[in-house]
Amino acid sequence: MLDTAPEKRVRDLIDTFGRALSAGDVEGAVSLFTEDCFWRDLVAFTWNIRTMEGRDQVRDMLASQLASTKPSNWALAEGEAVTERDGLTEAWITFDTDVAHGYGHVRLKNGRIFTLLTTMVELKGFEEPLGFARSLGAKHGSGMDRKTWKEEREEELVELGHTRQPYVLIVGGGQAGIILAARLRQLAVPTIIVEKNERPGDSWRKRYKSLCLHDPVWYDHLPYIPFPANWPIFSPKDKIGDWLEMYTKVMELNYWGSSECLGAAYDESAKEWTAVVCRDGKDVTLRPKQLVLATGMSGKPNMPNFPGMNRFRGEQHHSSRHPGPDAWRGRKAVVIGSNNSAHDIAAALYEAGADVTMVQRSSTHVVRSDTLMELGLGPLYSEQALKNGITTDKADLLYASVPYRILHEGQIRISNAIRERDADFYKRLEATGFMLDFGDDESGITMKYMRRGSGYYIDIGASELIINGAIKLKSGADVAELTEDAVMLKDGTRLPADLVVYATGYGSMNGWAGDLISQKVADKVGKVWGLGSDTTKDPGPWEGEQRNMWKPTQQEALWFQGGNLHQARHYSQFLALQLKARMEGIATPVYGLQERHHLS
């Protein structure tokens, strides 16, 4: 490769940086960063997921972690070009630590490091058996009474959890649990997933029948087996259910369906959990070293408590329990809420011939799916991005390379462009009385998702039904009470109802810890999710990362795995490495352990 000027510039800087780190010269290293720098580390230096903002935080982290991390071999990544754009020079880098191989990304501004991303790829000596290192499969040579693959697998299914203990117990067998278990399997970490539903994929199959993924296929790949080129852009729920089921099977996961974790307690001296699992009606006690809650990123259903709910004679349920519209043709339905599920459910009810009213209690961000795909995700996750050489792995890293502190800046630009393109659509929607917002700082859907995980609808058609009156809208209203056959609003409106769907969202994931372990542990861990942006439903102080997700919490050996498919895929890599390191007795000094500021 030609040693172009920008390439030489990065190479020189990386060399200098590496030399300073090797010499333990923290000040020398810090001086290579800009004043307004960011260093985002995914496990490689901090054994945590952590963004250092500004030189002081970089200095503090290095002072704490450099001696144990022992980084070396800083280099430009092979086969990747250095690029220049908007005054920034960008490059992919590789490095080693004492115990791992790392990969990263750097942006230089005025010859100094503006953003640095460092990620752990694999632990030395515990590399995944992939590609050149894949297993032989067939057993060549000969040996008396050798077991076949099938015999070994059947033995494992019988033994694990009974005569042998799993190292990790994952509670929740949706995509997040499955993805993490797949990574742990590659790392030879004995793992059991417990899931209430019978089969993998049921958590999708059992949702309302019109549900499809709102994120596109390029964003949704599972690790190891990407969706094929013929996979639809927005997968129908039952199709993704089938995919998860086959994935669980061919990835050889130890998946206990029809199983419920009844309770878990941590023994601080034995450093071990005791978890009672009811499997097919029979109690089994497991003693895993690590407990991962993958029980749904959105946590527990928020069921409202309106007066009169107990006297209502129709059907009423939370949106997560809504089976679909088939029973409601010609009948009256009221949907409380105005986010994704509320819109999907209302549209499906209308299409099945029900009379539907949506009650919008607070403002909602709406973005048209087509526009979002093109302007929002397109540059990283699309067929065109792939054609441009941005593989899923690369897209994940690029996404991760932008510090949360400044992520909203780009998002405001995107959201403004979306708003302009769809100005007419938004005008028509607001004309119905629909309360529309674009986020506290006009940054749109991505920040809403990162900050609070709610407050938006990705429009695939329901907005037009609201605009043309097919779905009736009561906005700016709140529920006063339920009568035997109606929802009464505070403004006096009476909405006769055979069905009430509460699309009222979810609570924080630590609620699951409260149920499963104890309220004390839930309170010790505190709120899960959110950046601390001090915007609606995301109270400060500023965290700079998702609270408590994929990283150590205040409760030793308790972890949270989840997020959308992109996050569950990408961050499970780092969670899996943290668990593997602990299993192997590798030192994992955590820098900047998550503090608790909010109970939920």
Add this chain to the structure above:
Amino acid sequence: MLDTAPEKRVRDLIDTFGRALSAGDVEGAVSLFTEDCFWRDLVAFTWNIRTMEGRDQVRDMLASQLASTKPSNWALAEGEAVTERDGLTEAWITFDTDVAHGYGHVRLKNGRIFTLLTTMVELKGFEEPLGFARSLGAKHGSGMDRKTWKEEREEELVELGHTRQPYVLIVGGGQAGIILAARLRQLAVPTIIVEKNERPGDSWRKRYKSLCLHDPVWYDHLPYIPFPANWPIFSPKDKIGDWLEMYTKVMELNYWGSSECLGAAYDESAKEWTAVVCRDGKDVTLRPKQLVLATGMSGKPNMPNFPGMNRFRGEQHHSSRHPGPDAWRGRKAVVIGSNNSAHDIAAALYEAGADVTMVQRSSTHVVRSDTLMELGLGPLYSEQALKNGITTDKADLLYASVPYRILHEGQIRISNAIRERDADFYKRLEATGFMLDFGDDESGITMKYMRRGSGYYIDIGASELIINGAIKLKSGADVAELTEDAVMLKDGTRLPADLVVYATGYGSMNGWAGDLISQKVADKVGKVWGLGSDTTKDPGPWEGEQRNMWKPTQQEALWFQGGNLHQARHYSQFLALQLKARMEGIATPVYGLQERHHLS
């Protein structure tokens, strides 16, 4: 891209070639080929799988096909480099025909075309919904009473074969049938697979328990969903069984398990088959337009007819019915035969503690798996090949680009290198009396497979067991008869036996047509497989292609699909396009229809 000298040379020649073809100037086109040229066409020009050898055959083909093919737009393939090696200039090319897009490969010698490969990629207007063209999945907008993906799929499963007829019926639901059905699904060709076993993958699961694929993972990918990077090199049979089952599910194939095709007849006037299928014990009459036999490339088990078989009191079965060694610990087993299955079965019996004798009746080619992987398949199908940019698709095309007439030349070189590297191994093996061969012309395993599909063992350990006497060998012997408790050889040897396994191979696939349709049709079609090389078990005349495989046969609307995973994958593309074109009423003038020279 720089217009390098070799690139310019190919570009000029392709331009001239294209102009001659467009002008209908057959002589002009022919003059661009070398005297000893080859043009291999996969469906694009001939609606057949056919190699033209020498200028006369090229001329004849063009005279017949040029007017209907109307080729155009000849160009160098985008993003592919022109290379030079051993006096040959190689390039990837693209072209169109009147009805299709094509892709090809050319080798120039002294400025003329030495080999040309032309393949059909997709029919215009019927491109597969892949990548940019993938389906939306979710149904955006709104519509009353819309069906979900699941509802539509369930409807199809109920209707197809009952109220709606499939266009194609595939008999046999092993990998070959599954792969073809997956391609047809993408092309929207209504297809049903019928399979005697209950579940996809059972044809692997039910084989002897130590069975693993003998070809490596890189050679074995299914279309659309490649094996993941963690897949073992040689997949255990049950693991490949699970993969096929999940593949069938997620590719949404109409797979009738526990179903047997009892008989089929072709109505020449209605251009339609009548096939009676017993599905779960109930007869269903199907009326497909096309019938594909995918009942096993090796065709029907050859069960020998030795005197005394009916009085033998032990267990005796064909290798295809052998369940594995578990019942035979401490007992005596005789394996008749010395090819792959014979070796695998004998080794597993030995490892399970049986007393095993292998009866070798004729010479066998043996090649050590490691050596074969490295010297034989490595350049095209290996992790290293992938790293060198040779994707599976590219490897398939490169493999296809070498005409069968000269394939053995390279294979002799490879086989000689193998023989040299493993000279000591071969010496020790022959010292046991094992009758070893390297093929009639010393061309080794690939040609044996292509010519006769038998006569070899890919050694993964059993040869060492023969060498050290763990597996007893009786070579150069043939069976005289069976007694109540022994196999008697013609040399008078008595081999006491509790178990006799007949690893005696398979007959030609047209035997299936005899069973299913009529002996008359089986005889009309004739022998399936073989190149006509006039070597052992591959009688002439020279065909230059596999007889009757993946292309039109003497029986209208009857097709054979099969081969190893590589072949089933690659050639199913062309079979699927032939079937799709017929469904859409596209003219498919076949050049050089397969003749019958041998009944079986």
